[in-house]
Amino acid sequence: MSKTLNPEYIFETSWEVCNMVGGIYTVLSTRAATLQQSHPDKLIFIGPDVWLDKPNPLFEEIPDLYKDWKEFTDAEYGLKIRIGRWDIPGKPIAVLVNFLPLMAQKNEIYGRVWELVGVNSIAAYGDYDESSMFGYSTGMIIESYYRFFKLTSDNQVVAHFNEWMTTFGAFYIQNGVPEIATLFTTHATSIGRSIAGNHKPLYDYLAEYNGDQMSYELNMVSKHSTEKVAAHTVDCFTTVSEITGIECEQLLDKKPDVITPNGFEDDFVPQGKNFAQKRKEARETLRKVTETLLGYELSSDALLISTAGRYEYKNKGIDTFLESLKILSEKELTKEIVAFIMVPGHIKGSRLDLISSLQHPEIKLDSTNRFTTHELYDYYNDNVMSAIHWFHFNNQASQRVKIVFVPSYLNGADGVFNKSYYDLLIGMDLTVFPSYYEPWGYTPLESVAFAVPTITTDLSGFGQWVSHNPQPIKNGVGVIHRSDYNGYLVATQIAEMIFDFAAYDETEIKKVRKRASVIAEKALWKHFIHFYDNAYHIALTNRNKRLSIG
Template sequence: MTKELLTPDYIFESSWEVCNKVGGIYTVLSTRANTLQAKFHDRLFFIGPDFWQGKENPLFIESDNLCAAWRKHAAEKDNLSVRVGRWNIPGNPIVILVDFQPFFAQKNDIYTEMWNHYQVDSLHAYGDYDEASMFSYAAGKVVESFYRYNLTETDKVIYQAHEWMTGMGALYLQMAVPEIATIFTTHATSIGRSIAGNDKPLYDYLFAYNGDQMAEELNMQSKHSIEKQTAHHVDCFTTVSEITNNECKELLEKPADVVLMNGFEDDFVPKGATFTGKRKRARAVMLRTANCLLGTDMGDDTLIVGTSGRYEFKNKGINVFLESLNRLNRDKNLKKNILAFINVPGWVGDAREDLQQRLKSKEKFNTPLEVPFITHWLHNMTHDQVLDMLKYMGMSNHPEDKVKVVFVPCYLDGKDGILNKQYYDLILGEDLSVYPSYYEPWGYTPLESVAFHVPTITTDLAGFGLWVNSLKNQHGIDDGVEVLHRSDYNYSEVADGIKDTISAFSMKTDAEVKEIRKRAGQVAEQALWKHFIEYYYEAYDFALRHAMQRQLG
């Protein structure tokens, strides 16, 4: 007999990325909102930082009448400055943006309180620690105020905090309003990311690392401390994949109570004729840009391959992708032209005027522009990791090279001056994508790729890759996703694996490719929120039961 899950009456979720598009957590929250909104309606509240006063935020639609009485009370009685409105995303959930600046005056008292109650060490704070902590504490205060004004202890309330940046608010609520059940979600441990980013071997050696010791060595004591103490004290500790759960066990000395895998919605994937038209236009733009830059005449039979994401050269596997392209270029058996795009925002300057001139004219060009690798100038042309590696490997984008590489170092927001297409309107033009991550708690980029029916190559060090390995009927690129085994020391094998997969894919017939693209879409279907939301309901139940025991105890 399955036990009935306890369901919350109210859910509050706080994150630095509410109405603030910074990274992957924005995708988690904004795509999941619709599914939760359908079930909980306006008993779901997102809390984010308000640094938009006096500035237009297209993601936030302010409302004067939402929670008006409480808002007045919060301002007058609790000294809280909040704006209430709706998030401009599917589901349009209620959002509370809080001005956390006033809390800086109490910073030392807040840190002392956190040390006395939870041994949170804020002594070594630097960088974004203070700002994040003040927002986090303010968010906790907002929920306390809302609870005391609007709710009673018979209401089952969940407070979910995302990442170390919001841990302090969860801990504050456990002290101030013990009736509220707390959930803390880490999307990547700060120490794990730091170890990987500092070129230390993370995986083979994970069992031997001590999180506290590494925090000291890498000057991360305060972030690690809030993350670890929150993980240990909340009612339910969660993370986003089995791979990150291993980190939590070792580095935070606490395994997750529930693993909340990241789903997504495919409502931004065009269908039918719209899809076909967009794909055609994306390919035309990519080929035209490359041909103008390189002075070549690559046609529509060119295999377009791409990678994208944050500019973490090692963690995202950009280095191993470039290595594989270099090896592919030397492969005598390669029959097709390969055009590889690196869509990764760097320290970008202006769009290239010489390239813009060529793109405006109708003619074809047979001479390359100078630096025929890059669409926009960089502020650090002489110290850029992608350009450095291409130079080091001797790749030159010569007309006779079968493999050409184009680096697009800007955000694809539709107005970059060269491609002028949004990211999603461009990636559907690719034939194959490559995300050979070394450090990737989940991996939205390969998941989005297969949602657009673009087969992808990833690794088993990405949460998404591990999940694909757990699916039935998943046997490599023929089923839409190639998951390469990756460890601390097999860089060369991974480069060969990418090279061989691209090479094999380039020989597929049109009928085979059509079938592979269909299967890629089917993988994405299995990761929709309607499947993964169940883990959240499990976490709510776990947290609510734990909070009850905590109060009895």
């Protein structure tokens, strides 16, 4: 039996290092503590210095840390980097790079990468340029470290690149420092997300799609090209779920070498009496804002439910959730339902009239807008607002189902709630994430981590991990079968699950919350990190084959 190869140094790069954008931030930031424990200060994250001269709240710069290497990188590679620690559990070393000077050389770099691996950058547009130059700079930084500290092929070094935005770093390493083993993880294929986002049936016709052909049809040629080439050329290619693995095999013509499911750490979940206090505070805040917005008091047993995530109206199932609320409103409900839609939209800022009423309860809100907590730039063309009006919701006291649209990032300083998303999530009774396109799905996982039962679909990686078969909400996680064409049936089943949950007594609710917590415990990184150990082993084994080592 061959010996398991373990890395001595791990470099990992992503656009979301010290840059909270989406789910990849959660993947990396929660996994860091586990890796830092096994590779203390030989785990180095590399991210974009998007804050430049402004202080980054997620990054603590340490001027004396690797000062000589920093000067070497500037002198030999012409890159300005900041070195410090990522302000997350484990406090791993983080390097932030100002990649913008490379923009002047982008055509030369594109030509070089075309000659090396055949990536087609001619059709590039939008964020492709910045992403590619950032990726290329990460390769330069890793090489700089390797040369400065005089590492050799005797050192087991891996460089891990996340998403297509970093692939140019992998190409740089493959050419400049082939002694380093490369890994590439796609958290969602760019072409698969585009097919789904353009309202084309992804799943029923997946076997008929050609990724290259679809990239031309959907104007995704360059992003698809760099992602596909990376998948085929790195030493180990991974993705986060079985469902996305099938997508990769069809659209990228490459089966992942290993599936690396996303775990999390529960150190951000309050414990004991603190949990009960945080939940009480969250519910008080949610009720206060809602009652101020609506202009009347909610019943004491009102059920608080929510959905959240990126504002991808179809892919995240926001459309299906809203339709389920309409179906639910036509049932004989015994409780009021308040549904919070927490997805960042295009806003001017918090509503000043709402803030005024919150601060001075005697000043009643004088507005026809009883739905949004923040001011949208364009109410008329907003998908959520359009659906609210289409389904004739009015948030009157006589309607049993109320909708509160929170179109702001919940970072603790939104002006209305002034609590983080987690500090509000803990107060929910139930969450719903009926995703159509969701390679993993952190939002339902975060929900059960806070003992909040959740409803999701078997088109999400998390939903499939919980159960390959549909299951009821009483299990802690309700899983609904979803396909390309059964949206109304999914909405109906969501409404039925919420209706059933609303009828549970306190004893049954406690049991369901406990079952949700048990599922969350199974997804801790200590149970999932071995998938990454396997990926590192595969990468190092293939590196050794390339170099004819061993």
